Amino acid sequence: MRYHTPTTFEDAAQLAAQAKGLTRFLAGGTDVLVQMRAGMVQPDDLIDLKKIAGVAEITATDDGGWRIGVAVPGIALGAHEGLCADWPGVVEGMELVGSTQIQGRATLTGNLCNGSPAADSVPGLVAAGASVEITGPDGTRNVPVEEIPVSPGKTALKAGELISAILLPPRGQNAGDAYLRFIPRTEMDIAVVGSAVSLRLDGDTVTEARVALGAVAPTVKLVPEAAEAIIGTTLDEAALEALAKAASAACSPIDDKRGTVAFRTEVAGVLTKRAALIAKARAKGDTA
Amino acid sequence: MAKDEFKEFKLVGTRPDRPDGLDKVTGRARYGADISAPGMLWAAVLRSPHAHARIVRIDTSKAEALTGVKAVITRADFPTGLTGEDWNLQENTMAGERALYDGHAVAAVAATSKLRAEEAVRLIEVEYEVLPHVIDVDDAIKPDAPVIREGAADATVPEGMPPNVVRYMEFGRGDVEAGFAEADLVMEKTYKTEATHQGYIEPHACMGQLGADGKGEMWVCTQGQWFIRKMCTAVLGLETSQLRVTPSEIGGGFGGKTTIFMEPLSLALSKKAGGKPVKLVMSRSDVLRATGPTASASMDVKIGMKKDGTITGARAEFRMQGGAFPGSPVDMALYCCFAPYKLKNVEHVGYDVLANRPKCAAYRAPGSPMGAFAVESLLDEMCRELGVDPLDMRLKNAVREGDTASYGPKYGSIGLVETLEATKAHPNLSIPLGPNQGRGIAAGYWFNHNGETSVSLAISEDGTAQVSVGTPDIGGSRASIALMTAETLGIPYEDVRVNVVETGALGVNEPTHGSRATFASGKAAVVAAGHAITEMCRRAANEWGIDPEAVEWVDGAAQPAGDNAGKFPPMTIAEIAGKMGSTGGPISGHHESVPDGVGASFGCHVVDVEVDPETGRTTILRYLVVQDAGRAIHPAYVEGQYQGGAAQGIGWALNEAYIYGEDGRLQNSVFLDYRVPVASDLPMIDTVIVEVPNPGHPYGVRGVGETGITPPLPAIANAIQEATGARLCELPMSPPKVLAAIKAKGG
Amino acid sequence: MSKVHVTTSVNGDEVEFLADPRETLLDCLRDHIGLTGSKEGCGTGDCGACSVTLDGTLVCSCLVLGVEADGKRVETIEGMADGAELHPLQRKFIEHAALQCGFCTPGILVAAKKLLETNPNPTEEEIRYWLAGNLCRCTGYDKIIRAVMDAAAELRQEAA
Known part of the structure; x- marks a missing residue:
């Protein structure tokens, strides 16, 4: 295996485009190293992105959003006051990935590119309306996060392409987001169900909403029907019931070692209700 | 238990720092994988991806051709003609004609680096003919199930039993049908438990060396170096005494390191590689796929009870699979x-x-948790049905000294009643519960074990003492043995060094298993210390010119007694030891036996849970362990055993399980999905050490390691019923199962 | 297969080794420079027995490549005591009987030290969640949590 440390995304893309065998990009490494260890992946070329300038930085964008470098570990997201104030749901999704130790390495970009339907940080990004900047041999392009995963373990990135930043839109006023996941233990598990809600209020009424679910379909899923169930409501009992129903209806999960179809479908509704209430409280200024 | 029955002890019952503490908090302690040797090779093992397959052909030529590869072995490199358990061990070490489970070893390589060995393993080509497999015990016992091995049944199995039944037993007394007829309530249910793994954090690791002359050495993490020696030499056809086995520090075992899994492979590879030492370290996935686990069980229990809680009859029919x-x-x-x-x-x-x-x-406590899950769950349901307090029911039926145990023998001194009474008196039982919360109670039992034991004690020139024991220290036994030895010799705790020694240094010892280390090695150390005391008294008597019978040992010194009392000043252990070279030579003591006087240990646990009715997730709010220790030599490590046992039981109850796919492959062979409890899953675990001293041990020790894993399984099931109204009869009581049970009862 | 020359600082000492790029930092610590205090319990970042700090960040050394340590500072269990003087956490672990087999202990101590540097006065719950990535199979965690709380109290007293 050859180990590369390019200093620009263009060089990284070139290396990947020219590589003949199996290539992996290395940011936090918390998925790649596990796959290498298990013998699932034996890369011929490993391209470490951490020597590229700016990859460990979180910067405010001109439009009032955020640009998050591909090697920013979870621990740095949680320590960033501005980001936590704007997108607590995105941050808490990332912070649920693994242990304190994993948080020292794991990144949003890696979690997204691993392509798992259960990736904890992805529903929050999708609900937030985040996009990614992709650098490839032909330059850069921006793509909504929900378009990146295409099936378990597969992404829409083409050969030689890599994500060069994650972009969060401006949060704006009277808005909040939240992510909840269900795991059998309290920590250290892969989500059995994940649900993220981002919404904006006018008074007590929801004016905008995005709902995304994880681990209930082959990819993390944006669920417009769930958002519609609460837009125009005050999240009263009836709206919450409709929200839960819409979330459950959007599920097409599998039975596996982590959960059953019936359980995932049911709990998707439960979590979405709970996440919506947290998002609402945050929109009203609750910082918890 | 009356306190005044206790002798006053200076050291026994105190909590000094453990002798190996410094090494273990600084990273210096050397575990199985922590040692290397000049010229050492690394091994890797190829394992079957199939649950059941005939091995048609193995081609190792590409692996052998790789630079740096020094040896490749398959079953063809092992001796033939073994029988009984020796054959089982050999077959499990390396598959013969068939791979019998996912993870079964089929070939192994030794090479100059770990990475090279792994590369070589990937070059080995195996042609398999996949055969039908069976995983679940209730499927395996069917008459038409795939046959794992013809002729494996022993003489206990009656003619006409299904082919995978290899041992059958029935025993009991009285007339159960008459007992049921006497009852006001008879209930019968079926319970299932899934296999779980011991889950020690240290994967199996060893470094083995074996020459063409049949002489070998091994460094290995094990609970029992003599078992390793006996089993490895049996599997490889060596003379037992020619293999010298040194135990490393051990990173947990819980029973799982009392046998061999891959250790003979390092020796066989070493021999083939010209006697170079070979290090073999399992991955976590290897550990979960190919070592341990415990059995899975399917159990029918029927019990009759009178309105007042008296049990009138009980019947258990258990089916267990323990692998191939x-x-x-x-x-x-x-x-x-x-x-x-x-x-x-x-x-x-x-x-x-x-x-x-x-x-x-x-x-x-092999087997005990499963049986307790079934019986203690059913008893709880019957108590609810009859409106009987579950602790009062247990007290009413509790066995006492002199009673005949359900399985035959007569109990000696036991502390079940004291344990139940201490439970009843505990403040946790009066804490009020909120909505969706429930309290569960269950009892548990383990025999405890004696086993072959050999201990040697020697007095050093400065009057300190060294004790050589054959039972690896898995949770503080150096401390407890040092305390008992120092107490007996009348010297400070710090003046005793307890060494866990290699097979060349002592007679045969069984492993640290059956909760026996503090009981058996401790008892032997006390006897050995007594021998040394007798000799020291004799040396003093010689010097004083009096009869040795007229000398007694008090506070670490010989002193004249009886008529001679006060005639000479006491002669301290340091004084006697300082001149032992000129008074007759080294002073030591030995003891070899299978010590009698084992004392059984009963426990009772109380757990409070809260169940999320919308997700089925169970949170442990508080947990209480009450158990009879006989006497706690080092109470902190007794508490540790209680807490650790409870934590493992909680894991087994809630989330741990072997999960197999339709293809018979283990699906959760990493800690991510084999869900042992993490720190945030558990509350503090309250403990009460009941002390009903075991008269069979000089300091009253019973053995405390195992009973504690038994009650959590039913206690949590009982608590979940109280919290939700739903009764779970199958483990693990994971959120999907609990939620389904809540929904099934219309909750 | 060419190896990479790595220069790094381990417990304050400059260390050089040749790493195959596939080798983890844990492999390099244990097999190349003889620091076997960091343990491998899983190799997948799930058990925490290999915990070290890398430029001050708590990580699983099994999830870092050896080559990534080039130019960085690594702190392991072997560097925790100040010469012969144990860190208060090490002392409290012995005093509280917070270890049985001791295999997870180095990783837990390294992780707990980082916790107390980050949060000198953690609650029981904060300690439990911080250490959720450090599996202990022997103790049920009770005495570990108590030892960390006691060490934290002592460190606060020293600081006051």
């Missing part, structure tokens, strides 16, 4: 399941069944 080899602990499960209760009419039936799973190993 005989040896599930179905016998132990049956012995333990009714052990807390005084029963006139009781019947036990057991089936040991083969399935395409790894060969089970002992796991903390």
